[in-house]
Structures are given as C-alpha cells and as structure tokens.
Amino acid sequence: MAKKKTPVCAVNLAEEAHTGVDEAENFGDRLARYGSAHARSLDMLGHLRDVSSVESTKASAGLASCGNYLHFREYFTVGKVRLHNATFCKQHLICPLCAIRRGAKALGAYLARWEVIQKERPDLQPYLLTLTVKNGPDLEERQRHLTRSLKLMMDRRRYFNAGTRGAPYTELCKAEGGVYTLELTNKGKGWHPHCHMIVLAASKPSPSAISAEWHAITGDSMIVDCRPIAGDPSEGFMEVFKYAVKFSDLSLADNWHAAQVLKGKRLLNSFGLFRGVDVPESLLDEPLDSLPYWDRFYRFVQGELGSATASGHGKMRRPLTL
Secondary structure, eight states, X not given: OOOOOOOTTOTTSOGGGSTTTTBGGGHHHHHHHHHHHHHHHHHHHHHHHTSOSHHHHHHHHHHHHTTSEEEEEEETTTTEEEEEEEOOOOOTTTOHHHHHHHHHHHHHHHHXXXXXXXXXXXXXXXXXXXXXXXXXXXXXXXXXXXXXXXXXXXXXXXHHHTTOTTOOOOGGGGEEEEEEEEEEEOSSSOBEEEEEEEEEESSOOOHXXXXXXXXHHHSXXXXXXXXXXXXXXXXXXXXXXXXXXXXXXXXXXHHXXXXXXXXXXXXXXXXXXXXXXXXXXXOSOOOOTTSOEEEEEEEEETTEEEEEEEEEETTOOOOXXX
16 A cells, blocks of 8 residues: 655644654655745744844744754665754744644654553544634634633533532533644634644534534634544544644734734643643654664755755765765
C-alpha cells in the first residue's frame, strides 16, 4: 500500500504527527510546509517592527531567529528524517512554524493515549464535537463568552456524574473522556471563536440535545456539530489540534491583536480518560538512537528553505553536498 503523503497546502494542520510524515519520501513536502510557515512568520516580523510597543519589540526578538536554520537527521537505513535541532521562538499565536510543531506534539501525545484507551475500552467510540458562539466585533468579549459557556457545560457534567444533588443532566455525561482546543477565525464577518472536542463515549451524544443545551447556556448560539470519527482516527484528531488562530483568515494586524487577547489563556484542556496526558515541551523530534544517519542542514533563503551541507554519522562518514 502506498504511504500517505502530507500535502504541501496543508500549512495550518497538525499533520506533523500523521503516519508517514517523517518518511524520507515526504521530506520535500515537509520542507515546503515549513518554508511557507516561516515566510508568514517573517511577514509578521516586518509588521511588528512597525508597531511601537514593548510587547511587539519582545515578540520581534524571538521571531527574528526562529526557524532560520533547521538541522535534520536522515536515518537512511530505515528511510526516516527527524528534526534534530532548531531555534524556536515558541510564540505559536503569531508563528506558524512553532504552531505546526506544537500541534504535532499534542496530536502525537493524545493519539498515543487513545491507542491505550482503545485496548482497555473497546466499547468507546471517538466523536468530533464542535461548539460555536455567534460572531462579534469584540474579540475579548466573544472569547470570554465561549470560555464561560464551556466551563458551565463541563461543570454540569462533573457535578451530575459526581451525584451532586440538583445538578442538571447534560449530554456530555455520556463522555468518559475528552480533549478540546479553542480556535479563532475572522473572515470579515466578525470574530468567530469556537471549540473542537474529541469525546469518547459508548453511545453517540445527541446533536439536537447538545444544541438545545448549548443555546440555553450561551443565550445566542445553537450551532453545534457531533459526528463519529470513522477510519483513521488521526484525521479527526487533527481537526482538534490545529492552530489556535487560523493564520490564513487573519490579517497581520488582526493576528497580532488576537495574540495579545489570547496570551496566557489556556487553549487546550482535557477531562476524564484523557486527563493527565503529558505533551512534551520540546518542539524537536525524538531521535532514533543507535541507527546510522546523515546530518542535513537547511537555512531560509529568499522565501524558501535551501539546503546547506550534510555529513554522515554511524557506519557511513564521508561528507555529502546536497
């Protein structure tokens, strides 16, 4: 069976943890994705240098060096390429390259946890639940509205399942575990914060019941979506671990504004069987110890990542020019 390749255009997804992303045959697509992401980061850097503030100056300092050089190791005996070293600014709200790597780490960690849960609880099915709130001109107010509404729904689930007297039932009581992220878009019709959630349940939560409950909680929103994740679970999980802000939908000015509003906010949360998943802090790949490899160095030149040199380690040591 042919291995699935990661498309170049999928810049705003967390496909870095998708099966086959580290395959040597997909390396060109991976570089193209990183190059596109880094180009956007440089556009943001230029924008911030025109913004006179302490915050923009600090952010610019990190963006100026982020991703300029990438050090990969190609484990040629197994056809794998891993990111071994790089400088990252870790400002995922304004830097697509860091957002890609951050999303990949979270996706990999929760997919690994799902594999364990699946073996222990084969009766559970993953569902993708999307909760939205009405668009509005004030990002901070809309984000706060979404966050408070989610907290109330989560509290109802927790209190009812704990047997708290008088606690109302919610369809999320069916969920024995879940993980969710908050995402933000603006397509010219106002700020649109929303939530993507993976729900683990033995029976499907009712979309109509969730819609009615969500409308009662928010007072202005009833658009929800709940569907089972069939086939490759990574496809559904990737919808959750995308960028917190959708760069392609935001101008540089709106992107910077959103980053200021969301800074310090918790945009990833989990409960039940997904609670306690450890997402690695490092944005680098795990090395394949003891296998021979080539070192491959790339730097960003005129809008794309260009190759520098590579040297061999392990059983083969002669230098190689890319």
